[in-house]
Amino acid sequence: MNEKQSAIRVTVDSKAFPAVADRPEQLVLRGVELEVQEGSFVVLTGPSGCGKSTLLNIVAGLDPDFQGTVEFGEDDAKLSFMFQTPRLLPWRTVEQNIRLVLDDEVAEADGKVAAILNRVGLSEAATAFPERLSLGMQRRAALARAFVVEPDILLMDEPFVSLDDPSADSLRALLIELWNRRPTTVLFVTHDRIEAVMLATRLVRLGGTPASIVQDSEVSLSPPERLDREKVLAWRLRLFENA
C-alpha cells in the first residue's frame, strides 16, 4: 500500500444552516478543501463555534445537507467516531456497548471485547452500566468502542474536554498507545493547542466567517519529544505565532 495514498478527500464549497425562527440563515463553511493522507494524524483546530464539528459531521456522513463532496480512499472505508460526549447506551453494560458495534460472529470469537476492555483498564467495570462510572471511565469505554471495530478512519470531536488534567493526560496516552498498536487515519478536532501539538502529525486550522482553512502545517515531532513539555510549548509558539 502506498504511504501517500489519500484516505479522506473532502471539499465543502459551502455549508449553511437554514434560518430558524428569529435567526437568519448562517453560512458556516466556504471553500474548504482537505485531503488527509493514509495513516496520518490530522488535528483540526480553530476558535469555538467556527465550524469544526460541522466539518467533522460532514466527513462522517451524518450531515448530508451541504454543497461539495466527500470521498474515501477505499469505497467501503470503515469509520469510527468518538464524540464530544461518550454516547454510550445507558441501558447496556460497558461490555455490551462494545460488543454491539461488532458483527455477531466477530463479537463472539477470540475474546476481542475482553482484550480491548483490558487494554483500556475497564475489565473490572465490564458489567457496570455506563452512568454508574466516572466521565473518564465512560470516555475510556467510548475509546475502546472506537478502536474495537478496527476502523480505517477515526474521527474524534474534542473527545477529552471537560476532564481534569490527569484524566485527560492518561486518556491521551491511551489513545497514542492504541494508535501505535494499530495505526489508522485520524481526524481529530480540538481547540486545546497543547493537545493539538502533542498529537498531530499535521495541523489544520480553520478560521474566519464563514470558515475556511487558514493554516496547514506539518508537525515533525518524534514520539518522545511529544511528551517533552518544553518541546511542545516551543512548537505551540511556532505554530500559533500569528493566531
Place this chain on the structure above:
Amino acid sequence: MTLDNQTIKIGRIGRGVIGSVLSGRLAWTIVSFLSLLALWALVAAILQSRLFPGPLDVGAKFVSEAASGELAHHVGITLARVAAAFFVAMFIGTAFGIALGVAKGADQFFDTWLIFFLNLPALVTIILCYVWFGLTETAAVLAVIINKIPNVTVTVREGARSLSRDLTEMAQIYQFGTLKTLRHVTLPQLAPFIAAAARGGLSLVWKIVLVVELLGRPNGVGRQLYDGFQLFDVSMILAYAIAFILVVQFIEIAVLQPIEARVNRWRR
C-alpha cells in the same frame, strides 16, 4: 479495583431500605384492607338485606363458584380475551406511535384520524363491530383492540418525538442497521412510554372486555355479571368482581412490576 464491591454494597443497602419500606407498606395494606372488610360486614349486618350481602355470604359464593370450576372457566376466558386484545393493540399501537413520532408528515396527516378514534366512545365501537361482523369472538376482540390502539399510539408517539439524536447518530456511524437500532437504541428509550401505555392500557382493556362480554358473548366474567344482574344475585356479582380484582392485582405485582424493575435496572 473496588468498583464491583462498591456496587454490590450499594445494591445491598438499597435492597435493605426498599425491603423495610415494603414491609412497612405491607402492614399498612393489611390494616387498610381489614378495616374495609370490617366496614362492609358492619353495614351488611345493619341492613340485613339480600341485596347487600356481607363478606361471609360473598365468600361462600366465591368458594362454591370456585369449587364447581365455573369461576376459573369464566375468568380464564376473560383473561384470554384480555391477553389477545392487549398484545395485538400494544404491538400495532407501538408501531404506529414510533412511525408518527419519527415522521412529521405522517403525523400531520394522521392527526385527525387519531383524534377521531380517540374520542369514539368504546360502546360505539363495540356495537358497530357486533353489527358488522356478527356476535363472534373475532368481533369482540377486534372491538377492544380498536378501542385501545389510539391510546397506545398517542403515548408512544410522545416518546418517539424525543428520541436522542446523539444515539441515533452513534448507531448510524457504527452501522447498527434497522433491527439492532430498534432493539438496543429505540425501544429502550421508549420503554417508559410503552410501560405507561401498557399500564393505562391494561386497565382500559379489562373494563372494555367486560362490556363486550356483557353485550354479546355467552361466557366470561362480563357475562356472569350480567346473569347476576338478571337474577338480582348480588353475591355472585361481588364474588366475580373480587375474583377479577385479585387477578388484576396478581398480574400487576407478579408480571408488570418485575418487568418494570428489570427494564429500569440501569438507572442510577
